[in-house]
Amino acid sequence: MQHESSYTPTTGIGRWLDQRLPIPRVIHGQFVDFPTPRNLNYMWTFGGILTFFLALQIITGVVLVMHYVPHVDHAFESVEHIRRNVNYGWLIQKLHANGASFFFIAVYIHILRGMYYGSYKAPREMIWILGVFIYVLMMAAAFLGYVLPWGQMSFWAATVITNLFTAIPYVGESILQWLQGGYSVGQPTLNRFLSLHYLVPFIIAAFVFLHIWALHVVGNNNPLGVDMRAPKKEGLPFHPYYTMKDGFAMVVFLILFAWMVFYVPDYLGHSDNFIPANPLVTPPHIVPEWYFLPFYAILRAIPDKLWGVVLMGAAIFVLLLLPWLDTSRVRSTRFRPVYKWFFWFFVFTVLALGYLGAKPPEGIYLYLARFFTVYYFLHFFLVLPLLGFLEKPDPVPPSISRAVLGEDLSPAAGGTPEAAAAAPEKR
Ligand code: HEM
Incomplete structure (x- = not known):
């Protein structure tokens, strides 16, 4: 969204950088004084929460890989070793495993928020489409990761899901062998799943960058679904208003997450995944x-x-x-x-x-x-x-300022943005 950035570098290095690679100016424009509708509710805090969880999954994952052994004879034990012997391994492994679940809780709220408030409608189609691709990639990352501990459910989930491709006529069998790296789920499958599990989150990060870029081109939707027509009156700078609101929501969400990690860390896991993978024994329910x-x-x-x-x-x-x-x-x-x-x-x-x-x-x-x-x-x-x-929809307020401030300060109501900006503030 086009707006004037109030960024003024105060140091010599700042001025030097500003003329060569103005990263601080871009960050200031997009995350400090970015005009954000003043009526966003807590449903708008999940994008920030999702960004946090993506970072958490990448950081904890990088540490886990330092101790994990991608071998069919050692993978299961290596996860057990992380949980029992590695310093704080129990914490890092549980943050990662439960982090995946909380990532999905947050993304489902985020998607339903978008559906409820019509955030996918023009001009935000691209934000939505990129979001759907992110969601698909998240599912791929979660599936690939679930196979790595090489428990019974890991093995059989990999078998069931890769075998779905055999439903495709003519080429299904070839695709299956290509995915598994052989004629059944085994060592080559584990190797490629680890490789891809490490790669996909970085692709997600690239998509998140585009997602937020697309969001900042058109600006946020809001609970009323009406456009912000006088950003100076109808909007607030992102910082400190929304950094604080997002931060508060994140702390509340992280308290729930901490409760899960510290008190019921295995609640969401399946008991069969505490049994090492056995290709000769199929679990009763996969x-x-x-x-x-x-x-x-x-x-x-x-x-x-x-x-x-x-x-x-x-x-x-x-x-x-x-x-x-x-x-x-x-x-x-x-x-x-x-x-x-x-x-x-x-x-x-x-x-x-x-x-x-x-x-x-x-x-x-x-x-x-x-x-x-x-x-x-x-x-x-x-x-x-x-x-x-x-x-027949209910009457929609003509502007955010009408609904929030009780006064229509939008240019469409006769006021220019300048007049709106000069009008006394009502809270
Ligand atoms: C890693 C996953 C994701 C991250 C980090 C992420 C991040 C964000 C952020 C930071 C925002 C702005 C703040 C907010 O509205 O909460 C946002 C907005 C949005 N996201 Fe996502 N998102 C993710 C996944 C998705 C998915 C899966 C969808 C839909 C399928 C989606 C659809 C949207 C839409 C439509 C908006 C605009 C919201 C509005 O202004 O009303 N996002 N996202």
């Missing part, structure tokens, strides 16, 4: 980590393997079409009395699919999984396009 369960439910709800894989992929990639499937003129669900119900029913659908993904695919569980799978897609392909035309 279940993925909790964050994959809704998609796993969709995969198993379909009686045909190929279609199961296709629909599971479609359930993720349909998010890319969201900006065009939602035909409503109004961004924020706050002003959509009917859609509000559909939105919460969609959230319920995803939770229900998550629950069903953990259950055996039989009897009532299977029928319910089929019902919610159908609804999942109806939400995108029927509810969103149709409701945009049929629903």
Whole structure:
């Protein structure tokens, strides 16, 4: 978003650098005096929390690799060695394992926030699309990482997921061998999974850079979903207002995270992953980590393997079409009395699919999984396009200043940005 930066270098080195590589000026412009809508709520703090968790995963991961042994005969023990013998290894390993779960908790809140407030709508489609790619990469990183401890669930998850590719006609078998590096999950698979698990987070970091860049071109959405038309009155500098708000939210979130790490560090893990991988013994129920369960439910709800894989992929990639499937003129669900119900029913659908993904695919569980799978897609392909035309939205305030300050200071209401800036402040 174009705005004047108030950056003035005060030291000789600062002035020298400013004329050659103005990194401090860019940081100041983007993260200190960046105009941010004054009405952002706590739902807008999860982007910062996600950035923190990405950094935490990379830092703890780099340390773990120093002690981890990527060999089918030693991987399991090496993780045990980290937990028992390496100084603070228990902490670093648990921060990394639970960090993945908290990363997903934060990303699901972040995505649902975007869906509720219509943050994917024009002009923010690119932020959203980059976000969907980040999400897919996060899933890849989490899956690859889960295989590394080489427990029973690691091994069998790798076997089940790589075998999904055999559903592809003609080339499926070749893709499977290429992925596994052989005719079954084994040493070559472990080597390549470690290599890729180390690589993917850096690709995510590059995408996050683009994501935030795209965000700073068009500026933040806000709970009202109306554009900021007089940034000087309707916005606040990012620092100190939002650095403080983001910081506070991060501390609260980290307290929950610390509780998990220090008191129930294995709660989210599966007991079978405390048994070393054994290719000769298949666990009774192969279940993925909790964050994959809704998609796993969709995969198993379909009686045909190929279609199961296709629909599971479609359930993720349909998010890319969201900006065009939602035909409503109004961004924020706050002003959509009917859609509000559909939105919460969609959230319920995803939770229900998550629950069903953990259950055996039989009897009532299977029928319910089929019902919610159908609804999942109806939400995108029927509810969103149709409701945009049929629903009569509630009146939307003409500007943020009208809703927040009780006075319309936007140029559209007759005031120029200068007049708005000069007007007395109301709080
Ligand atoms: C590593 C993962 C991610 C990081 C670090 C990240 C970071 C951020 C940050 C810092 C912001 C601005 C602050 C905020 O709105 O909370 C943001 C905004 C946004 N993100 Fe993400 N994000 C991630 C994943 C995603 C995903 C998976 C999606 C969607 C599929 C997404 C969609 C959006 C959208 C639409 C906005 C604009 C929000 C608005 O202004 O209303 N992000 N992201």
